Amino acid sequence: MESPVDFCFTEEGCSHDIVLEKQKFRSKVPESHVQLACNLHYCAFPLNGNELCIWNTGDNPAHHQPLHLVGHHHSITALAFGSKINPLLVCSASCDYVIVWNLDECTKKALQGLMPRGIVIGTLLGMVLYVRFSPDDQAVAVCAGNRIYMLNAKHEAILTELEGHLAPVTAAEFCTWERNMLISVSEDRSFKVWDYCTGLLIYQSAVLTAFPLLSLFIDEENKQIITGCADGQLWIFSLLSGHQYRCVVHINLKKERDKFYSKTGKSRQQLDQIQKFSKLYSTNDMRPEETVETTLPVLRIEHCDQSLSLGKEENFFPAVNARCLWIGSSAGLFIINLANFELEAVLHYKDYSGLSIQFAGSCALMRKAVNGKVFCLLTSMFENTIALLEINLAALMRSQQSDFLLCGKEKRLSVIASCSLLPNSPLCTESFKKESCKPTNKKKLGIKGAMKDQSLVFHSKIKSSGYATAPQMTMFSPKTNLKKNNKISEWKSSCKRKNKEYLLENSPPTKSERQISVANKPTSICCIQYSGDGELLACGLADKSLLVFNSNLTGTPAVFSGHDGAINSVGWSHDKKWLVSASEDRTLRIWSVCNSEPALFLGKEMFHKSIRFAQFYYIDTFILLCCGAEFHLLSYYLDTSKDDLKRYKQRSICKSVQKFPMASTVEITSLSAINDFYSYIILTAGSNRTLEVFDLNAGCSAAVIPDAHSRSVHQICQNKGSAFSTQPLEAYNLFMTTATGDGIKLWDLRTLRCERRFEGHINRCHPCGIAVTPCGQFIACGSEDKSAYIYEMRSSTFSHKLAGHTESVINVAFSPSSPQV
Numbered sequence: 001m002e003s004p005v006d007f008c009f010t011e012e013g014c015s016h017d018i019v020l021e022k023q024k025f026r027s028k029v030p031e032s033h034v035q036l037a038c039n040l041h042y043c044a045f046p047l048n049g050n051e052l053c054i055w056n057t058g059d060n061p062a063h064h065q066p067l068h069l070v071g072h073h074h075s076i077t078a079l080a081f082g083s084k085i086n087p088l089l090v091c092s093a094s095c096d097y098v099i100v101w102n103l104d105e106c107t108k109k110a111l112q113g114l115m116p117r118g119i120v121i122g123t124l125l126g127m128v129l130y131v132r133f134s135p136d137d138q139a140v141a142v143c144a145g146n147r148i149y150m151l152n153a154k155h156e157a158i159l160t161e162l163e164g165h166l167a168p169v170t171a172a173e174f175c176t177w178e179r180n181m182l183i184s185v186s187e188d189r190s191f192k193v194w195d196y197c198t199g200l201l202i203y204q205s206a207v208l209t210a211f212p213l214l215s216l217f218i219d220e221e222n223k224q225i226i227t228g229c230a231d232g233q234l235w236i237f238s239l240l241s242g243h244q245y246r247c248v249v250h251i252n253l254k255k256e257r258d259k260f261y262s263k264t265g266k267s268r269q270q271l272d273q274i275q276k277f278s279k280l281y282s283t284n285d286m287r288p289e290e291t292v293e294t295t296l297p298v299l300r301i302e303h304c305d306q307s308l309s310l311g312k313e314e315n316f317f318p319a320v321n322a323r324c325l326w327i328g329s330s331a332g333l334f335i336i337n338l339a340n341f342e343l344e345a346v347l348h349y350k351d352y353s354g355l356s357i358q359f360a361g362s363c364a365l366m367r368k369a370v371n372g373k374v375f376c377l378l379t380s381m382f383e384n385t386i387a388l389l390e391i392n393l394a395a396l397m398r399s400q401q402s403d404f405l406l407c408g409k410e411k412r413l414s415v416i417a418s419c420s421l422l423p424n425s426p427l428c429t430e431s432f433k434k435e436s437c438k439p440t441n442k443k444k445l446g447i448k449g450a451m452k453d454q455s456l457v458f459h460s461k462i463k464s465s466g467y468a469t470a471p472q473m474t475m476f477s478p479k480t481n482l483k484k485n486n487k488i489s490e491w492k493s494s495c496k497r498k499n500k501e502y503l504l505e506n507s508p509p510t511k512s513e514r515q516i517s518v519a520n521k522p523t524s525i526c527c528i529q530y531s532g533d534g535e536l537l538a539c540g541l542a543d544k545s546l547l548v549f550n551s552n553l554t555g556t557p558a559v560f561s562g563h564d565g566a567i568n569s570v571g572w573s574h575d576k577k578w579l580v581s582a583s584e585d586r587t588l589r590i591w592s593v594c595n596s597e598p599a600l601f602l603g604k605e606m607f608h609k610s611i612r613f614a615q616f617y618y619i620d621t622f623i624l625l626c627c628g629a630e631f632h633l634l635s636y637y638l639d640t641s642k643d644d645l646k647r648y649k650q651r652s653i654c655k656s657v658q659k660f661p662m663a664s665t666v667e668i669t670s671l672s673a674i675n676d677f678y679s680y681i682i683l684t685a686g687s688n689r690t691l692e693v694f695d696l697n698a699g700c701s702a703a704v705i706p707d708a709h710s711r712s713v714h715q716i717c718q719n720k721g722s723a724f725s726t727q728p729l730e731a732y733n734l735f736m737t738t739a740t741g742d743g744i745k746l747w748d749l750r751t752l753r754c755e756r757r758f759e760g761h762i763n764r765c766h767p768c769g770i771a772v773t774p775c776g777q778f779i780a781c782g783s784e785d786k787s788a789y790i791y792e793m794r795s796s797t798f799s800h801k802l803a804g805h806t807e808s809v810i811n812v813a814f815s816p817s818s819p820q821v
Helices: 103-111 253-263 265-276 393-411 431-450 482-495 729-733
Strands: 005-011 014-026 042-047 051-056 067-070 078-081 089-093 097-102 119-123 128-133 139-144 147-152 158-163 169-175 181-186 191-195 200-204 213-219 224-229 233-238 247-252 298-304 324-329 332-337 343-348 360-365 373-380 385-392 525-530 536-541 545-550 558-561 567-572 578-583 588-592 598-602 611-617 622-627 630-637 653-661 668-672 681-686 691-695 700-705 713-718 734-739 744-748 753-758 770-772 778-782 787-792 798-803
Touching (some): 051 089, 067 103, 097 103, 139 169, 147 181, 247 253, 324 360, 545 578
Parallel strands (some): 668 713
Antiparallel strands (some): 139 147, 298 324, 611 622, 622 630, 630 653, 713 734
16 A cells, blocks of 8 residues: 555646545556445455455545455455445455445454454355445345346345346446336346346347447436446436337447537646646656557446535536536546536546556446545556545536636626617617608608699689599409408407416426318428417418418418428517518518518529528517528518509518628528517527527627537527516526437527537437427427427426327427417
């Protein structure tokens, strides 16, 4: 045993100890591939092959002597602590015996100078790779060869024998919320679910990978299992009833590490620069030409306690407080976030030359932090060394993420406008409407003055002949839209109802109420949107038409035709009187709900590419649209009145205020902004897989999020709420993005980072849409399995599956006034 080595890490002049090697032990034989054990106060590891060593991790551990327990004749290969604290049990296994030790009794006998003895519960079971106590400490699962033996923890007896794996079983865990359930993984690259009382096999997975599965962890909070293999792959499976053990997500640890370093490149550079001046750090260790590419086998998965890891200022961010896991590998330790499945921190052993072990063969981690510090027990892969590390979790997180979190704080981006308009802001164009109205008023005044009745005979009060007045009857004037106007007026009278407040405790809709066909032949619905009062539903079709339904899908829809291509987007105005539609024909039209003729038409001469998205903005003051690699801010004035002589000439006016190009992209694939209240923020997504945030008050780009998804984002959905619901102000800073083959991600504008990731629906080739409820608690999305899925905002797995469609569901929308989708 050697003295501890303290490795210090300084950040911006303030000393923070990230890693402290508390103790180092030398063994006579290699202990590279064994199951180690860590408890809240103890660490257990084999020493000199057949000797069990228990180390107390309490205060002043240097003053304590390790407890040596002898009873095995062969090398110890697996260790585990019991689930209960009183009495605290530890199980050790080798080829000859499986022994259960009572630590309290062993300690008393050692102090009395007596030889501690354990209870032998298994004999000659074979090569044991893993042991685990049951939740009540009454049984022990022993993984020996291809079998799992359920042993009585009190005396030597085999309760059941689980046989079915085709290769050595590497790990087994008990499911605490399901009675008599045990889950095991094996080198045969599959996992199995057992009833360990009856010995029955409940479920058997397919082969997951080409590499053996090494580790297993059961997440009780999310009811999921996480397993890792020898090449650094992680799989998460759902244990919820009805999910049929489906795969939630597959994580490549190496790719996530590279992505983490690319996002926190500045922090990584600071880490290298600070360590350069450390006496214990060798600058030659990190040279690119000497870097050796290594795999990242997942040796251990353990819960990461972050309750005391960060200060109050960091706890403001929900992703930092999300449930995390330690991933122990041969090259280092990783902290992965179970909400967004991304890395929160990386600790490579080779980056700290003060550590005795650079490549680990086995790893064990403490489940809970003590005073913000976690103990990690390592054995060397190539040497006979065992090291006990003390990791300051707060310092580790702060050193690698402080810059990333402060980035969002310094910019203070917020969807809700918190300051007045700047004088040079593009949004300061209020005078446009007044100027555009003046020439029209002058013409009207001139016409009225010219058409006044005047007597033809001067100085006599006789009636005018009437030639200067408007005719009493219009000749050769066609009657247009009489039926449609009548139906629209009928909708208004029949659909008016008193809307109650949208309750936050409302559950999502799960029952189908009505299903209709929008066309006589198969036609794709490209976009749908409810009006702000929830009374009408607009649908843009691929057959170039726009339909407006009653929200209950009853009656005959109003038809708005005129586009010469599929309709890409449709949007309602804030006052519910206007509709804006954009099409593949490179035109934009604004329709009055009371008239099937467009009030404003912008033709192909203005746009060089098709318009992907268009909407009203800044409480109907502007129109936003994206075309190519830029989006346009348009100011407009709508006039539906007609001149009898020039009845087909539109009197509405529109002009471009400013164009905003998105950097380094070929095309803007999605755009989103809030129109229900004043907001300066515009969110855009590009074909280069980048998200860019624009502040139109400043008239420039405010932030860029590179590599938001593995593919280009096809929809951005903001948490806009509605007039019938109330949410906390911070909730409006949340927005979702989705990409084909990459699920749904929840982002926070304040931190500019992904807070949660939603997986479960099928989206491999079609651009399936997403929507959020007015209360902000549920997310709906389409899927290619002819169903729609509903997720809870706080859970990464779906809660409801809405089946019944005949084709892939590519669009969803929530009613703003009632629980309806």
